[in-house]
Amino acid sequence: MKKKLALVLAGALCLSALAACGSGNDQAAGKDLxxxxxxxxxxxxxxxxxxxxxxxxxxxxxxxxxxxxxxxxxxxxxxxxxxxxxxxxxxxxxxxxxxxxxxxxxxxxxxxxxPYGLYPGKTKTLDAIPDGGTIAVPNDDTNETRALLLLQDQGLIKLKDGIDATKSATVLDIVENPKNLTINELAAEQIPRSLQDVDMAVINGNYALQFDLNVNDDAVAAESEQYGAVxxxxxxxxxxxxxxxxxxxxxxxxxxxxxxxxxxxxxxxxxxxxx
Structure with a gap:
């Protein structure tokens, strides 16, 4: 009986030693990263x-x-x-x-x-956007330009000549606004939370995804693929x-x-x- 107990104890000590060695190796490997x-x-x-x-x-x-x-x-x-x-x-x-x-x-x-998308808020289709309606866009230079170009592509506004994806544009560069839309400039991260307060909103792709919005399924319009290279x-x-x-x-x-x-x-x- 004593012999068996000694063997069991010896085996346990060996396993403990192996475990300690393994733990040490794992830690060492971690430190090497x-x-x-x-x-x-x-x-x-x-x-x-x-x-x-x-x-x-x-x-x-x-x-x-x-x-x-x-x-x-x-x-x-x-x-x-x-x-x-x-x-x-x-x-x-x-x-x-x-x-x-x-x-x-x-x-x-x-x-x-x-791809940038134009997402419905209070208004569900482009044709239904009312005169004097409100559309939210990001307020930082490059992303606002991108948003305004999307609105222009949908015939909602017209920007002055020379504005393209390589230029900066703001609401001051709108030369035609047939529906007298109010373009509400907001911090990009705030726009999804404001979606139900505006008729529509242009939302950055990452923030759209965070709010379970997919440009292919939920947007009423998406920007042209030509902007992908930019x-x-x-x-x-x-x-x-x-x-x-x-x-x-x-x-x-x-x-x-x-x-x-x-x-x-x-x-x-x-x-x-x-x-």
Whole structure:
């Protein structure tokens, strides 16, 4: 009996030792992973990043996704060195903010395009928009231009000559407004919550998705595909770091077939990969 008990105790000690060794190895492996911190909008950007997490782990990187609900702080944090990259904005917005704020940021890679949609609020069809109706649009330069171009394409307004996707436009650039519409300029993140207070609203793709709106199913109109080449969402990093091992690993993982399949299956055309 004593012999059997001794064997049992010995076996338990061996298992404990193996477990301790295994735990130590796991911790060591974790410590060997180099951290990549990426700022992102919750939907779809953070979701897409998380789809690349395992791929990056295999490459020796621990991807940490920091979510932001506005369009200002991700560039501030990246410029200040708190992030390695961010993924939430299209290139015209990035360039505009670098010009305005003096950020030293650059695009490391193109990722996807989110078609802008005009969504019904109090009014359900374009023909039913009343004289003097209200349409909400984003109030930041590049996104307001994009919204006004969509309204122009639907015949609701006309902008002055020379305004296109590469120019900035505001309500002051409207030269024809046959229905005397009120164009309500709001912060992009506020528009979905205001949808029932206006006749219609132009909503950024990421905020539409957060409120379970899909441009293909819920919008009364979507912007032309020609804008896709202009308003491509990018991976941004600090200038001079585009070719670093860390950023190259991030881009390679995000440009994988696994991530492309995730985007196609998850967003059903509301997010269009361009890689």
């Amino acid at each position: 180099e951290t990549i911190k990426v700022g992102a909008s919750p939907t779809p950007h953070a979701e897409i990043l998380n789809a690349a997490k395992d791929i990056l782990a295999e490459k020796g990187y621990d991807l940490q996704v920091i979510e932001f609900t506005d369009y200002i702080q991700p560039n501030v944090a990246l410029n200040d060195g708190e992030l390695d990259a961010n993924y939430f904005q299209h290139e015209p917005y990035l360039k505009k903010k670098c010009e305005e704020e003096g950020y030293k940021l650059a695009s490391a890679a193109d990722m996807h395009y989110e 308003y491509v969402n990018v991976i941004a990093c600090r200038e001079g770091e585009e070719g670093s091992d860390k950023i190259k690993a991030l881009v390679d993982a995000l440009h994988s077939d696994t991530v492309k399949q995730f985007i196609d299956e998850t967003y059903q055309g509301a997010v269009v990969p361009v890689f």
